[in-house]
Amino acid sequence: MDLSFSKEDLAFRDEVREFLATSLPADVKDRCDRGLHPTKEGQVRWQKILNEKGWMAPNWPKEYGGTGWTITQKYIAAHEFGHASAPIALPFGVSMVGPVIYTFGNQEQKDYYLPRILNSDDWWCQGYSEPGSGSDLASLQTKAVRDGDHYIVNGQKIWTSFAHLADMIFCLVRTDSSAKQQEGISFLLIDMKTPGITVKPIIGLDMEHSLNEVFFEDVRVPVKNRIGEENKGWTYAKFLLGNERTGIARIARSKRQVERLKEIAKAERSGGRPLAEDSDFSNKLSRIEVDLMALEYTELRYLSMIASGKQLSAEPSLLKIKGSEIQQRLTELLVESLGMYGVPYEPERSYAGRNEAPVGPDYAHGPMAEHLYLRAATIYGGSNEIQRNIISKMVLGL
Template sequence: MDLDFTEKDEAFREEVREFLNEKLPKRLSDKVRQGQRLTKADMEEWHAILNERGWLAPHWPVEWGGTDWSVVQRFIFETETAMAHAPRVVPFGVSMLGPVLIKFGTEEQKKHWLPRILDGSDWWCQGYSEPGAGSDLASLKTSAVREGDHYVINGQKTWTTLAQCANKIFCLVRTSKEGKKQEGISFLLVDMDTPGVEVRPIKLLDGDHEVNEVWFSDVKVPVENLVGEENKGWTCAKYLLSYERTNIAGVGASMAAFERLKEVARTTRRNGSALIEDSLFAARMAEVEIDLENMRTTNLRVLDSVGRGQTPMAESSMLKIRGTEIRQKITALMRRAAGRYAQPFLDEALEGGFNGEPVGPGWAAPVASQYFNNRKLSIFGGSNEVQREIIGKSMMGL
């Protein structure tokens, strides 16, 4: 056994680092590092930079603008970009819809939609969850009725992340009430400018506007916007949920967050000595660090098996569960590190370019908000309970 990357992979890492060094605007990495809010323009800017280099959608086939990177190279890319505090690539178009279109879309659909994802013409959001269909996604009720050349959609989606930025939404809709509930679902592409689409903001507990309700009343969608076959949308949905989960553990993001935590624990003093010398705090840090190192190797083992042609199911779920737990623990430690200074809420300090006087430690302003916001990690993308069901079924046959 050998945990070292090959020379070729190390050369690739250098190439990625060089690119980040040259092209990642400091203004953006500062915001990410300090936990400040990114604007739509910030995210678009980073997308455009990646696209210019041809690295926006590494997991797509080369013919559609992707790369021929190995899974290990993709892991290196994810890790390096996260460690450099690059903004996260908004996943809805690039990582979710793109692969579905490549797998199930018609030639026309691919030609029309894929370039628009890359060049930023379209910002997609995901119309999956409904008020009554969360973990039990297949019980969704938003209906699409075929009328001539159109489907007419009625219903409501919820927890739609960044719908306020999007001009397009891909939706799971019910096209049949016959048979098993999974068998009457279709996958539709909807222009958000169509009459009858309404976005209503949902404010989250940290005060931020990140998710929305999306309402549909008699929304007409041309039939050519159906992806895959009618009533076979569940296949697309499952593919989307299982695709590209090999980096779902967010090892890079956790490594970056842990580095930040270490930095903070070295400088912050508690009762006269550095926080990192506080035996209880240090033990908590060590526990997470060990888990993260283990996770990194677990992740690489999964990548290795994918590289040899296997399709991970239970393994992806394991990566998701433990990966999100680790990220949540790190944000909880940042909150602890701030002591009483976790509590002040300085809204203006969460905006980029803030150069006012901080309250207490300069890094403390976003830590409580991030801790509360990161509760979402174990809820979205299939809650960790749902992931455990998947492991039980696919790995254990239970």
């Protein structure tokens, strides 16, 4: 595996750095750096800047609006975005349903939805998990019954991120209850404004509203909004989950968190000395850095395999497992490094309209919220326990 960059790659790296330095809005950068959820307005504003540059969809084929970047350029861009605290495009549209549409959708669906995803005209959410059907997704019970040119959808989805802000939801629904679990599922695109859809908030451990329950009661969905064949949705779902689990590793983001943690450790004191000189703290951080480096080289090895034409199977599950565990260890150490300033915590909305400043130094605002939210990182996208089962079966042959 050759890790050296060519002159062209280094020139591309400089182009990315210049773009981020001049185009990334300061307020968007600040929220990302702190680990706070993006605002819809800020995220859409940033995504439109990316689209105008032609960088909204690095992984899409060029014919559909992708960048045409090499594997190395994609890696460089991801690294620089993470280092600059630049948020990636919200994944539900560009990284999840977009590739499903251009791979399995018909021409009408491609022509309509893909430009709208690129231009952030539609804010998407994901209708996969249900009560009792999370990691065992194939057991889902939301039903879609054919009625002429429509499906009538009834059921419930849960843990639906940003559904309260979404324009569209891509859903797995059961269209044949008599078939084997995986063989009776279809993939539908549903307008969130359709009558019969109710969204109820779920307030997370971080006391913020990003998660939701979504209820469907006699919701009429045009058959033309089905992706691919009826009862073949599990094929499209597995394709999408492969993309999701690769991105969940968030290696570039974690590398930026390590840098931020080192900056905080220089400012915080322990026993009259900078926290950075505390042996226990240094040992914990060093262990995280070593594991993060190993994860990064593993990702590079997989990218090298893809570049040489090899197909991955369950390897993205390994990235998801280790990446999510490192994220949790990092935010836990971030909160620990803040000492008493890491303890006082209120959700962001509680500060609206107040005159007093948050407790502690400015850099203390954010770590606890991200730490609490990322307790779910080893669960969402398929729990790590399930991912280990997948690896044991598909990679190790056990």
